[in-house]
Amino acid sequence: MRTYAFHIRLKRDGEWCDAVAGGIWWNPGASSGNGSGEHRYPIKVIQRVLNKPGGTAQFIMRPVMGRFLCLGEEKSMKRMLSGIKPTGQLHLGNYIGALSKFVSYQDEYEMIAFIANLHCITVPQDPEELQRNLRDCVALYLACGLDPKKSTIFLQTDVKEHAQLGYIMCCHTYMGELNRMTQFKDKQAHGEKNLSGGLYTYPALMAADILIYDPDYVPVGEDQKQHVELTRDVAIRMNNRYGNLFKVPEPLIPKVGARVMSLSDPSKKMSKSDATNKGCIYLLDDLKTARKKVMSAKTDSLNQIKFDPENQPGVANLMQILSSLSDNRPMADIEAEFAGKGYGDLKRAVADKVCAELEMIQGRYNEIIASSMIEDVLKEGAEKARAMAQPKLANIQRAIGMEII
Ligand code: AMP
Ligand code: TRP
DSSP states (O other), X not given: OEEEEEEXXXXXXXXXXXXXXXXXXXXXXXXXXXXXXXXXXXXXXXXHHHTOOSSXXXXXXXXXXXXXXXETTOOOOOEEEEEEOOSSOOBHHHIIIIIHHHHHHTTTSEEEEEEOHHHHTTSOOOHHHHHHHHXXXXXXXXXXXXXXXXXXXXXXXXXXXXXXHHHHHHTTSOHHHHHTOHHHHHHHHTTOSSOOHHHHHHHHHHHHHHHTTOOSEEEOOGGGHHHHHHHHHHHHHHHHHHSSOOOOOEEEOOSSSSSOBOSSOTTSBOOTTOSSSSSOOBTTSOHHHHHHHHHTOOOOSSOOOOOXXXXXXXXXXXXXXXXXTTTSOOHHHHHHHTTTOOHHHHHHHHHHHHHHHHHHHHHHHHHHHXXXXXXXXHHHHHHHHHHHHHHHHHHHHHHHTOOOO
């Protein structure tokens, strides 16, 4: 018998409510959630905590230290993992394509969200700026709504197993596969000099980041799909060679907002490496600047508000931003609202939505950055992540035959 502290969510009459129950006793050896007497005991404890006895509550118990126990009607939660590489300031594309999705998934899935700082140094970084970007990234994860009680949030380098498994993955990835990765090919095609070996082998490290936690899903924007597919190939290869080592994860690409385009050049994706900065809205842009960027977004001379990414990429991009920030409002709905109206009206509506979202995020960001929350969250997150990664790496090395003791 061992003691654990749980964060608990209860569904009662269709409504979720939060509760925390510490020191629940149960027998870890029998924790399959099959409704035996042993499992009913914690339910009683929870009901006492909430002072709402009886009834038909559904229980999801969130684990501390990677342990998970599920009771009642709700069956086991699927696991999800993703990361962001803060080589610069986070922007609206990161928010719409990735971060806001992590937040909405954290209630239904066991979410692992890390900051990919090893991936940052695949391109040259200024140490002070990198430090700032990393802190900002954690603060923005939290400000955008990631909740450390529900999600495991940590810095990649605080869990050394990522780097070690990264090397092992590198040895199981073919050069031909790495040569096909478009991110590396694009940089090469742009004639960038002195590209690092780390940039070339980065997809193998990304495979390690994922596979070490056996997630079911990997939510990412469109540009990362190829890397998740490579991860699947390597997982299948290693499973065939060594026995069932890894769960083979699925990429999860949002239907709307998987590729937010630059406002100044809608043929390119919105990106931190936007040289002019005009096409990219950063989450920490002041509201006036953000509004100005939207109002001067490139459109076309067709003067009609239709969702037609091929012929009207600028307008379609604005509509995609508006839809994503309004609970994926259907495009037909937006078209109907703006029928007969001009691009100025559409831009104003987008600017209002973007500014309202930024204002909310920045308000929380300012509170978080002034507190000691970042350190506390990272420390706790790293402990939880290590508890999953350490035994997994040991298993993998044993299966490969690398371990003696
Ligand atoms: P990165 O900034 O490259 O580390 O990307 C972090 C996450 O944001 C990944 O899931 C990307 O796919 C996603 N992302 C980056 N840029 C965009 C964009 N312009 N539109 C949608 N998603 C994006
Ligand atoms: N490569 C991702 C990006 O540039 C960041 C990343 C690193 C990642 N490891 C990951 C994303 C694992 C998902 C899962 O955006």
